[in-house]
Amino acid sequence: MENKYNPGKIEPKWQEYWRKYPELFNADYSSNKEKRFILDMFPYPSGTGLHVGHVESYTATDIYSRYLRMKGFEVLHPQGFDAFGLPAENYAIKTGVHPKETIEEAIKVFKKQIDSLGFSYDWSREVNSSLPEYYKWTQWLFLLFYKNGLAYKKKAKVNWCPKCQTVLANEQAENGKCERCESEVTQKNLEQWFFKITDFIEPSFVKASAGQGIIKTSGLLDGLDKVDWPDSTKGLQRNWIGKSFGSEVDFAIENSQEKIIVYTTRIDTLFSGTYLLLAPEHPLVNIITIESQKKEINAYLIETAKKTEIERQELQKEKTGAFTGVYATNPATGERIPIWISDFVLVNYGTGAVFADAHDSRDFELAKKYDIPLQVSIRPKDDELWEKVKNLEVCFEEEGVLVNSAQFNGLSSGEARIKITEWLETRGAARFKVNYKLRDWLVSRQRYWGAPIPIIYCEKCGEVPVPEADLPVELPDDVDFKPTGESPLKYSKKFQAVICPKCGAKARRESDTMDTFVCSSWYYLRYADPKNEKEFASKELLEKWLPVDLYVGGAEHSVLHLLYARFFTKVLHNLGYLEFDEPFLKLRHQGTILAEDGTKMSKSKGNVVNPDDVVAHHGADALRCFEMFMGPLEDMKPWQTRGIIGITRFFEKIWNMQTKISKKGSTNSKLDNLMHKTIKKVSEDIESMHYNTAISQLMILSNALEKEPEVSEAHYKLYLLLLGPFAPHISEELWSGLGNTESIFKEKWPEYDLNLIQDEEVDLVIQVNGKVRDIVRVNADISEENAKKVAMENEKIKKHLEGNVIKKIIFIKGRLINIVI
């Protein structure tokens, strides 16, 4: 036994021990214990290694996993690597080093770092999304989607990053800038692959094979109701899906068979609809525009096409438009209204057409600019405001009471929306309509370092899926990484030497690869059966381990990864591969750890805390506990280098206590009481992941034990068991120091004794008019009568009561008595 606490010495020793006995933490299929699947978001193995944020979430799941194992659960706690993606490829472009090598190197570093922190992963199940044995199944899933009509190709205007030379999903083109390199995103018309995620927004009902009834799969929206996720994350997903309830209205075009269909959530303003607006890309624009206006419209279209997405979306930008020279009929008023085009109308939302009126600030502004007539039909409550609205001085966008709306005058906006839609519905000119912002997921990328899309193009047979037996379609190594705007795979001779699986003629392969989000949409399933060569995972093992009971990772994945993973699960449920339709039952995010000055950690600012340094100076146990002690897991919190010393002092106290252990030790009911209260508090706090208060409770107990001349071995053992999940190294060391020959993590989690946590005496608060005037030590089950007596006889209280009449006395058993005067 060492004299001084020395993490640098004991930690490697126990890490070695855990490596030697992997069965301590590996999930055992044959076990008949109840399972728990505790999952971390698998990291992208970046060259910069692990950062303190990784440590935060991995510690959180590690504590939980160790606790659950001690509680008697069979815990699946795996880890892997999200290894495809742009950084390694960009590095290859710069240096010529193959991404495979870069990633291999980075994974080595990651694993070493993870090991040095004492995380109890089941490494026998490690996955790496860039290995053929993994992406074979990514490709297989692509084909499964394809065969079920859920993967399709279409020419689409797509976000294009000129620097990365690739297509970006809408989600990756944030504010018109490339998520990765921040270059401005431009638009390109290209043939692209999509996944039909929009089919899964609402619940679906499909016939199970062989007439086994109907499978119901919850949708991306309603499925959120049954999972334990942060409200903020659910909100983000709902927001992203963007469901709205409205109406579709048909506007007949003058001298034409065509009609313009408009989507609106404000059909209550229809009677003030004095003109129509089409998106510049609307298919009818070229068809209907009259000859004399063609020049003007074309000029406008060219101008619009030149604009990038950001320019178009810039807020507060002056509205512009052009007149087609054509008129339509407002179905409510029968009035003849002009059809304009404007670039603030989005072609891919609703129907790409809106009716414009005085109750929308954009329409209002445009009409003022081009002298298009306006009309009002909604009256606000405020008379003064109404004067201004009526005179078209201001634009009133809120709800109100209908005016100038024929038989609907006097109705509220809400009532009118129903009545007007119903009225027009009988005439076939309108219908209720639900609309979503979510669009299908663009999954193809013109890049090398991803899973190749397993499709072959044949002159004769067209699009042919690669036969399952030929999977995986492996990435070739004879490629030049330089981006050309097309996938590097296009120029690989090896890769393109292919014949059509149907007719045997010379054919070419699809050269695009898949978005890395595809790979990460199903990896959690693979952990159930990571070495399976015949299936992505066997049904039996999926049923054994899935769904994930606890998922922890960054909030930055609240929309993309989590939505896509849910979509995959729903597809696989629909097709009968999975029993469940939500993959992650409970989700928590770790909050960002900020630099000491409260700003974001960043390489350029040089304020990044490297976990390796902290481990070298203070030890892994100290880093783990410190990060957990800093505050609630999900909160954003600043790093405080000074604070770590508190944890070290805490460990030293426990360490030095060894010399005070005796078989008997100081035993008194007070210590027992605190011991068992701590067992209760720590257990509950781990379950709710309030690790900061669990550690604080452990400190309270160690402070109390330390004050005793002797510490009983029984108490010390209990203490180490409670500390184990948080600080596994020191706990193992001290546990073995007691003569134990087996790991502390084979022990059972302590149970508290209900009798021992009952207090015999309590502090009774005596209040006068709600103000604390004294606190007295009394028997815990003191009666109201006795409490009154104690209060009334108290000198301090008497002083406050002097000369007053007591109106009322409130007594809360075991807590307080309040005298009201």
Next chain:
RNA sequence: GCCCAGAUGGCGGAAUUGGUAUACGCGCCAGUCUUAGGAACUGGUUCUCGCAAGGGAUUGGAGGUUCGAGUCCUCUUCUGGGCACCA
């Protein structure tokens, strides 16, 4: 503009159903030991008036409900995150 989260000492943060606000830790102050300490230990530490006993104030702000509010209700300010010309 919309959605979500939050605001408590010098700092990070505690506080079952409304019931002792400031637990625990850092820092700071004093003391012990020491050649020394940015080490260790002991004690103190919300603010304020007071030598003290004791009093008063206090959970972003303003109201309200209640015997009693950090906690519940209404309004409001600010901060962080997300979405956004979405009809």
